[in-house]
Amino acid sequence: MSVEIFTTVMTLASSLVLLAGIAILWRRSLPAYIHAFARQSFFIVVAVLVLAARERDRELVLVALLMFALKVVFMPAALRRVQRHVGADADVRPYVNTPVSLAIAGILTLVAYAVAQPVVALSHLPTRGGMPLALASVFVGLFIVASRRSALSQIVGFLVMENGIALLAVLATYGVPLIVELGVFLDVLLGFLVMQVFVYRIRDAFETTDVDRLRSLRH
Amino acid sequence: MFLLLMLAAYAAGAVTALALPPARGRRPAAACLALGALAGAVAGARVVITGQPVGWELPSSLPGLALLLELDPLGGFFLCLIGLVVLPAAIYAPDYLASPAAPDAAGGAHAADGGRVAGALTALFILSMSLVVAAGNVFTFLLCWEGMAVCSLLLVVGDGATEERRGAGRWYAGMAHAGFLLIAACLLLLAARTSGGAFADIRGASYGLGTGARNAMFLMALFGFGSKAGLVPLQGWLPRAHPAAPSHVSALMSGAMLKLGLYGFLRVVFDLLGGGPPWWGGLALALGIISALYGVLYALLERDLKRLLAYSSIENLGLIFMGAGLGLVFHGAGRGDLAALALLASLFHAFNHAAFKGLLFMGAGSVVRATGTRDLEAMGGLIKRMPWTAACTLVGAMAIAALPPLNGFASEWLLFQSLMAGVGVAGPLFAVAMAMSVGALALTGGLAAACFVKAFGITFLALPRGRAAAEAAESPRLMRLAMLIPAAACVLLGILAPSFGRFTAAALAAVPWLDPSSASFRLDAGFEVRDGFGRIAPAVLALLLLGSAAAAWGAVRLLASRRRRVGETWGCGRIGQTSRMEYTAAAFAEPLLRVFGDLLRPTRDLTIEFHPESKYFVRSIGYRTRVRAWLEEDLAGAIRRLLRPLGGSGRLIQSGSVHLYIAYVFAALLAFLLLARWM
Amino acid sequence: MIGAGGGATGLGAILVEVLQGLLALLLAPGIVGLVRFIKARLQGRRGAPPWQPYRELAKLFGKEMVVSRNASWIFGVAPYVVFASTLAVALLVPMLAAPLPIDRAGDLIVVVYLLLLGTFAIGLAGLDPGSAFGGMGSSRALTIAALAEPTIALAVFALAVPAGSTNLGRIVARAIEDPGGALSPGHLMALAALFIVMLAEAGRLPVDNPATHLELTMIHEAMILEYSGRSLALLEWAAFLKFFVFLSLLANLGLPWGVALNPGASAVLVAAAILIVKVALLAAAVAVLETRLAKLRLFRVPELLSVSFLLALLAITSSFLVE
Amino acid sequence: MRPFYCHNAPRSSLVMAKLFAKIWRTGIVTEPLSIEAGRTLDLARRIEDRTRRLLGRALAIRQVDAGSCNGCEIEIAALPNPIYDCERFGIHFVASPRHADLLLVTGPVTRNMEVPLRKTWEATPDPKLVVSIGDCAHDCGVFRGGYGVSGPVASVIPVDAHVPGCPPEPADILAGILKALDRLPEPGSRADSRTGSTASRR
Amino acid sequence: MLLIPLLGSPLLAAALSWLVRPYRRWVGIASASLSVATFVIAILLARRCLDGAAIVLGPMEFLRADSLSAVFALLVAGGACVSTVFGRSYLDRERSDGRLGEDRLRRFHALTNVFIFTMLLAVTAHNVGIMWVAVEATTIATAFLIGLERSEGAIEASWKYILIGSIGIALAFVGTVLGYFDFVARVGPTDGALNWSVLVRVADRLDPDIMRLSFVFVLIGYGTKAGLAPMHTWLPDAHSEAPAPISAMMSGALLPVALYAVLRWKAVTDACVGDGFTDHMLMIIGALSVAVAAALLVRQAHYKRMLAYSSVEHVGLACLGFGFGPAGLPAALLHLLSHAAAKSTVFLLSGEILHRYRTTRVSGVSGLLKTMPLAGGLFLAGILGLLGLPPFGLFLSEFLLIRAGFAAGYPRLTGFVLLMVLLIFISLLGHVSRMLYGSPPEAIHRGDLPAARYVPIALSLAILVILGLVIPGPLASLLRSAVEVVYG
Known part of the structure; x- marks a missing residue:
């Protein structure tokens, strides 16, 4: 694989990852959110596999497999199950409406470019073009968490953010050391599970997953 | 040597109070405190007389945290002052606390632990006061300063059973801490250039500071120490805290602790900052005058005996700061000799105030213990039931009204003389200020006399205005002894004023830039100020008075009719005299209330x-x-109004919306990213 | 230490002092009698002879003393304190010779505070028996005393600074040596201020009417309403003495000539004669003034005192701030 | 009259000059005390020598209205005025019985005033005198037997002298007091006559 | 070798509590004893690290403890020790009240010990990534602990905590990745590339722009966990809803652990970027935290929230200390140590108060000193300590902090902070005085726990007093070498 093609593929994958994240902003149902997240994870897995193939790095293959199992298969499935249990809640009345959300996503992407500019400047890696996009998906994930009402969509947003970070790690450094990677996976998994448990608890206690109702603790 | 003995004795006092059950522990603890007071006074006096500082250091493993004691003559003087208050207060305390009747003692003595903690706190309070004046570096000073504030705060609040005590605690805590932070900022700014923050190093390092920094430090010192001394507008805590504390603690606070405001002011502004432009002194002088008048006016109108004394403390601290400010003016004008005169007045008055205010608070405590109330309008006639207390209090009242030949007069005379010396020293503006100050000082003196005629007269004279007053009993022997000590001090300090003035002048030798040995004053058997500008000989005056009185008495005995008959008080022939017919405290103050109606509103x-x-x-x-007290209340109200939007904005921040919270994280991230790019 | 400096030393000085004290004591009632006499004549009455106050004192000393059973020892001691403090003032004020050695024992400020001592004592005594009148009197007396203080202090200030001393002997001696200073506007205004304060402090019209027998308008009388016999005599005498001391102080500050600078026997005798004349003239002036004036309402007294304060302030301004 | 510090100083001084001119023109108006004009004086008891010596030349009077119709008061109030000028005899009125040597009691003693009168008497230091003024003080006059009347003065406190009349003239009262002290001026003596320049100016 | 027992004993305790079924009383005792043991080991560790030595363990120097780690290990182990030992009273009572079933009790013990373990791991991990993992793990461990009571408030608090905490920590991972990227790009991939010692050693070869970026992410990320404003928002909720022993540990130990991470990165960034950058960042965020805490304390109506905001204040102060340079660092470390001692004390006692008065509102509590004289007295002492009054340790550390601030040349900022501290002082004291004094409610039970139960609290207050009067020599040298660790 030549460097040019590799670069193009990686940038394309990064763009797809970002687009999958942004897709959440215009979709209106939780299953669609989950689907978009699964797709985003899948693009990352693809990117990691491409990278692994190019670098002939077994560790990366392992990471890709883990990621596939976790983020493409397990987590979306778990999310769907939770969503079935707690109900759709027709949540998806976001704080910020769709056009504005998309505009903000655009601005965030620009900000990500501006912020990542020294990183891109320093890097000699062929993957450097994707790094601002990865950062942008971190921002978009953050934006989803901040603007969506349902606890489940917040989880999705958080996972989108995680994906962005994972992509950033892959693009910037061809993967952090394995032990760290494993620890991160474990943490993300546990964190996801804990959040899932709390979604049930919120549902039980408040009869909704609208976290906007969680406002009794203040001042 | 004596310094360490003092520390040991105070520490032993604290331990004794804490370890033994209150009923058995009070006297041994008091003995420890009395011993410590004596040791401290001896240590202080020795340093003043020999002029040789003594020191002691507990080095620290981190720089600047050493516990450094260095007692120089100025500190020694104040140690003597503290000793003068502590000794009687220690003797006074056991019996006072043992009586269940005294409502203000209840806070400490009858709390759940039987007053053990209060006893230990008292000892620690005294200990930290003594260490403040011996502190040789910034850390020790601040540690002891704040320790003193904490102990006294807890003593003021006591068991906090009444809203009065809690409110007093809030006021006191806020103002003391505000003052502390100002002082800490000032000292730490001063110490910023030194490694360890020892006063000795700061002295050398403070000269290179810029004018703005020095002015800022001066203002911080003035208001910081002023808040401890109760200068207007930082006086609000004083009339609340002093009445709430047990009376011997009030005596300690008013008699000794307030003076440390002066000590700190002198230490920082004269010693460490090395003085400044005349307006510094002018500001201190103005605050002093305002405080003096404010204090005496409210004292005059007060019907709560201990609050009255507290307001009177504001007045006296005002006088003391007048002297200090004047010294600063003189120093700024390059007249070290006159500055020494003004500071002599200030220090002397501080010492005198320690004697008579300690005495008066103990007298008030005895009255409160006997009657169970602090309300003047419920007292009366106590002189017959409590002759010792009455006599001692009378001495205190006369001394605080600056009547010759008692001690208050000697220091006020010095203050008059220093004010008069201010003409033509620092320009016409200051000359006018001096004239106004002389007037204000005289007005203060007159009002103080009126105030203490009222305080003593309404409390002790005429018929009892309530049952408690009618059934009051004299205090136990130890309490009477305790009151006799400062009463004797008031008389002796007045009659032997020149000798004590020499002692004070020796203490001033520690303050650089002063010239106490110069021609501004001479002290032999009398005071002589500015080469004969003013002279008095208190001892001769006392002889003159005694001689005149004796002559009159003798002549009357010899020549006049000796017939004497006891009858009823003349009341236009009314059937019976009751206490309802007596003049009340409020009525007594009414004419002056009218005169100053615009001020007092x-x-x-x-x-x-x-x-x-x-x-x-x-x-x-x-x-x-x-x-x-509209000044105090309005000030507090203004602060509260200022704080309300702050609290409101806090509520807006923490709205409970998790989305908003995440937006904060986001915003902070973006803001810092931008900051990082362009910083 | 008293011996050093000053114009006189030793025994002679003490003799002069004793003479001065006796003179003041003995003359004081007469001067008040003189004022009453002149006032009577101005009112178209015959009036009592000027020596009538001596008769009254003698009578009071001979009478029984009735003491309230509510009163304490304060009541008994106060007259002596008042008397002694006033007598001490009489000794400190230079009447015959200046400066005397005793001048070093106390200055004008001492004089002010000794008088305050008397007011303090009588104020307490007024409260002691528990009568409403006494309380009223002491309240008023102390109010007026307090308000008079600033004026006195400023007057002292105005007199002392040009003379270079607060000690009376020195001031008087300086005035004799430098007559121009004594006639300067500052000096005169200070004296005028002192004069007004004197009226207030000595309980004269328009501040207090010494002849009133209406309790509600009393000040000094109200406080001593309970006193009788020898105590009353002492208090009255002290009041006479105070008046006399004020008059002689004013006389010697305003017209210092005649005061002996070196107390030889003849000079002192001449000084005594001149003093009597000066004081008598002033007393006459007071009498004339009192004939002309009505008593002020109590709450207008502060206004009067503020006028005197203003005078004193002007005195200061003109005496050394304008220089 | 306005106090001297009023703003209109020039006018004030003019008024003052006029006032003193008038005083000068008027001169002394005090009349000699004429004993013949008075009626008899009723001496109740002999006064001790010592009392006379002590009080004879300086007498302080406390007047007590024990229930009078105020007729006597009007007459008493004339005593200090320039015409009668009791002060020339060393007599003056005081505000407190503590200061007084003589109680001048008027009126029948009403029930309300019985105790106060006694208290006033008790409050007066010895030696002291009591002079009752007017007929009512002697025998209750027209008020005798009234339900509010307790009795004559002498029934409450010992009376040293009595001045009869309803009301007695001021001169009588003055004469009565002096009589009580046994120091009625001889005709032509200094205190009594109008001699000297002031009289001639009249 | 000390590191194995240090990390092992909480793990052992966790395993015991999880595995022993049914729950036995001795498990609690064992757990408490093991936490004491951990504390002792932490002390031994600190002794070993006094003179700048570092203890290393495992492949690729997996664990490494130098003096800076030792300070934080002391803090964590100490806080844990007091909380678990005193926490037994809490648990006994909750159990006897039937509010805590066996299942949850087991979970409580297990998770608490895991929590302690993760904190200790975070401060001893040599690898930045592992440290990140450990800090993230604390979130997971504590989320359930906060929600132990399953009240609505607890659920809400846990949700906010876990969401905000996870996001923050994710941002910190971005920073970590960026730092690693910088390292790899400039130095090339090496073994132990994410190890502290290596990062610091090669820091001068790193790219400053990226390190700045990385530090911002790290600061915001770990700052979220540390409760720095404006990311502090979860903190009052979590601290007020968690059981008292957990609040105590979170406030006293967890927040400093997050700050530890920032501090480690600061050392690297400083070595690369040069002084000033991180200092300014830390000062801004520290001052902001103090100000926000002040604003929220003025009218605070809940006492546990009040304590939580006080934590925000103190973390902010510590941050300022970090920003004040080499003189401020020991002050900040001392501040954190003292704060841990004081804050665990008051949080534990607040649990007692809550149990007795059944309300978290300040207005619902009165006459504490009468109801529970001993506990009330200790609470008062702890609060006075928190307010920075002598003779407690925070006085000394705040003294050093202010001194450092002035010496570093920031008089205005320091003055501003002092003003805020004054506001906090007044507000806090006002609230607390309302609780302590006055007359207690009618029907309230009076009396303390047995005095022996208060021994751990008394001991921690005693430590606080010692820290306020004399800094023991060994501690001083530990701090000195910690300063060397950060500033080279």
Whole structure:
């Protein structure tokens, strides 16, 4: 694989990852959110596999497999199950409406470019073009968490953010050391599970997953 | 040597109070404190007399945290002052605390632990006061300063059973801490250039500071120490805290602790900052005058005996700061000799105030213990039931009213003389200020006399105004002994004023830039100021007075009729005399309330109820007048109003919305990213 | 230490002092009698002879003393304190010779505070028996005393600074040596201020009417309403003495000539004669003034005192701030 | 009259000059005390020598209205005025019985005033005198037997002298007091006559 | 070798509590004893690290403890020790009240010990990534602990905590990745590339722009966990809803652990970027935290929230200390140590108060000193300590902090902070005085726990007093070498 093609593929994958994240902003149902997240994870897995193939790095293959199992298969499935249990809640009345959300996503992407500019400047890696996009998906994930009402969509947003970070790690450094990677996976998994448990608890206690109702603790 | 003995004794006092059950522990603890007071006074006096500082250091493993004691003559002087208050207060405390009747003792003595903690706190309070004046570096000073504030705060609040005590605690805590932070900022700014923050190093390092920094430090020192000394506008805590504390603690606070405000001011502004432009002194002088007048006016109107004394403390601290400010003016004008004179007045008055205010608070404590109330309008006639207390209090009242030949007069005379010396020293503006100050000082003196005629007269004279007062009993022997000590001090300090003045002058030798040995004053058997500008000989005056009185008495004995008959008080032939016919404290102050009505802004409320049949028949008349300490209350209100939007903005921040919270994270991230790019 | 400096030393000085004290004591009632006499004549009455106050004192000393059973020892001691403090003032004020050695024992400020001592004592005594009148009197007396203080202090200030001393002997001696200073506007205004304060402090019209027998308008009388016999005599005498001391102080500050600078026997005798004349003239002036004036309402007294304060302030301004 | 510090100083000084001119023109108006004009004086008891010596030349009077119709008061109030000028005899009125040597009691003693009168008497230091003024003080006059009347003065406190009349003239009262002290001026003596320049100016 | 027992004993305790079924009383005792043991080991560790030595363990120097780690290990182990030992009273009572079933009790013990373990791991991990993992793990461990009571408030608090905490920590991972990227790009991939010692050693070869970026992410990320404003928002909720022993540990130990991470990165960034950058960042965020805490304390109506905001204040102060340079660092470390001692004390006692008065509102509590004289007295002492009054340790550390601030040349900022501290002082004291004094409610039970139960609290207060009067020599040298660790 030549460097040019590799670069193009990686940038394309990064763009797809970002687009999958942004897709959440215009979709209106939780299953669609989950689907978009699964797709985003899948693009990352693809990117990691491409990278692994190019670098002939077994560790990366392992990471890709883990990621596939976790983020493409397990987590979306778990999310769907939770969503079935707690109900759709027709949540998806976001704080910020769709056009504005998309505009903000655009601005965030620009900000990500501006912020990542020294990183891109320093890097000699062929993957450097994707790094601002990865950062942008971190921002978009953050934006989803901040603007969506349902606890489940917040989880999705958080996972989108995680994906962005994972992509950033892959693009910037061809993967952090394995032990760290494993620890991160474990943490993300546990964190996801804990959040899932709390979604049930919120549902039980408040009869909704609208976290906007969680406002009794203040001042 | 004596310094360590003092520390050991105070520490032992604290331990004793804490370890032994209160009933058995009070006297041994008091003995420890008394011993410590004596040791401290001896240590201080030795340093003053020999002029040789003594020191002791507990080095620290981190720089600047050493516990460094260095007692120089100025500190020694104040140690003597503390000893003068502590000794009687220690003797006074056991019996006072043992009595269940005294409502203000209850806070400490009758808390759940039986007053153990209060006893230990008292000892620690005294200990930290003594260490403040011996502190040789910034850390030790601040540690002891704040320790003193904490101990006294807890003593003021006591068991916090009444809203009065809690409110007093809030006021005191806030103002003391505000003052502390100002002082800490000032000292730490001063110490910023030194490694360890020792005063000795700061002295050398402070000269290179810029004018703005020095001015800022001066203002911080003035208001920081002023808040401890109760200078207007930082006086609000004083009339609340002093009455709430047990009386011997009030005596300690008012007699000794307030003076440390002066000590700190002198230490920082004269010693460490090395003085400044005349306006520094002018500001201190102005605050002093305002405080003096404010204090005495409110004291005059007060009907709570201990609050009255507290307001009077504001007055006296005002006088003391007048002296200090004047010294600063003189110093700024390059007249070290006159500055020494003014500071002599200030220090002397500080010492005197320690004697008589300690005495008066203990007297008030005895009264409160006997009657169970602090309300002047419920007292009266106590002189017959409590002759010792009355006599001692009378000495204190006369001394605080600056009547010759007692000690208060000697220092006020010095203050008059220093004010008069201010003419033509620092320009016409200051000359006018001096003239006004002389007037204000004299007015203060006159009002103080009126105030203490009222305080003593309403408390001790005439008929009892309530049952408690009618059934009051004299205090136990130890309490009487305790009151006799400062009473004797008031007399002796007055008559032997020149000798004590020499001692004070020796203490001033520690303050650089002063010239106490110069021609500004001479002390032999009398005071002589500025080469004969003013001279008095208190001992001769005392002889003169005694001689005149004795001559009059002798002549009357010899020549006049000796017939004496006891009858009723003349009341236009009314059937019986009751205490309701007596002049009350409020009535006593009424004329002056009218005169100063614009300042005091009394609210008057007159309700007349007419007979329903005819408006020419009056059924009842109600007259109610109240003087509000509006300066204090309005200031507190203004601060509260300033704080409200802050609290409101806090509520906006923490709205409970998790989305908003995440937006904060986001915003902070973006803001810092931008900051990082362009910083 | 008293011996050093000053114009006189030793025994002679003490003799002069004793003479001065006796003179003041003995003359004081007469001067008040003189004022009453002149006032009577101005009112178209014959009046009592000027020596009538001596008769009254003698009578009072001979009478029984009735003491309230509510009163304490304060009541008994106060007259002596008042008397002694006033007598001490009489000794400190230079009447015959200046400066005397005793001048070093106390200055004008001492004089002010000794008088305050008397007011303090009588104020307490007024409260002691528990009568409403006494309390009223002491309240008023102390109010007026307090308000008079600033004026006195400023007057002292105005007199002392040009003379270079607060000690009376020095001031008087300086005035004799430098007559121009004594006639300067500052000096005169200070004296005028002192004069007004004197009226207030000595309980004269328009501040207090010494002849009133209406309790509600009393000040000094109200406080001593309970006193009788020898105590009353002492208090009255002290009041006479105070008046006399004020008059002689004013006389010697305003017209210092005649005061002996070196107290030889003849000079002192001449000084005594001149003093009597000066004081008598002043007393006459007071009498004339009192004939002309009505008593002020109590709450207008502060206004009067503020006028005197202003005078004193002007005195200061003109005496050394304008220089 | 306005106090001297009023703003209109020039006018004030003019008024003052006029006032003193008038005083000068008027001169002394005090009349000699004429004993013949008075009626008899009723001496109740002999006064001790010591009392006379002590009080004879300086007498302080406390007047007590024990229930009078105020007729006597009007006459008493004339005593200090320039015409009668009791002060020339060393007599003056005081505000407190503590200061007084003589109680001048008027009126029948009403029930309300019985105790106060006694208290006033008790409050007066010895030696002291009591002079009752007017007929009512002697025998209750027209008020005798009234339900509010307690009795004559002498029934409450010992009376040293009595001045009869309803009301007595001021000169009588003055004469009565002096009589009580046994120091009625000889005709032509200094205190009594109008001699000297002031009289001639009249 | 000390590191194995240090990390092992909480793990052992966790395993015991999880595995022993049914729950036995001795498990609690064992757990408490093991936490004491951990504390002792932490002390031994600190002794070993006094003179700048570092203890290393495992492949690729997996664990490494130097003096800076030792300070934080002391803090964590100490806080844990007091909380678990005193926490037994809490648990006994909750159990006897039937509010805590066996299942949850087991979970409580297990998770608490895991929590302690993760904190200790975070401060001893040599690898930045592992440290990140450990800090993230604390979130997971504590989320359930906060929600132990399953009240609505607890659920809400846990949700906010876990969401905000996870996001923050994710941002910190971005920073970590960026730092690693910088390292790899400039130095090339090496073994132990994410190890502290290596990062610091090669820091001068790193790219400053990226390190700045990385530090911002790290600061915001770990700052979220540390409760720095404006990311502090979860903190009052979590601290007020968690059981008292957990609040105590979170406030006293967890927040400093997050700050530890920032501090480690600061050392690297400083070595690369040069002084000033991180200092300014830390000062801004520290001052902001103090100000926000002040604003929220003025009218605070809940006492546990009040304590939580006080934590925000103190973390902010510590941050300022970090920003004040080499003189401020020991002050900040001392501040954190003292704060841990004081804050665990008051949080534990607040649990007692809550149990007795059944309300978290300040207005619902009165006459504490009468109801529970001993506990009330200790609470008062702890609060006075928190307010920075002598003779407690925070006085000394705040003294050093202010001194450092002035010496570093920031008089205005320091003045501003002092003003805020004054506001906090007044507000806090006002609230607390309302609780302590006055007359207690009618029907309230009076009396303390047995005095022996208060021994751990008394001991921690005693430590606080010692820290306020004399800094023991060994501690001083530990701090000195910690300063060397950060500033080279």
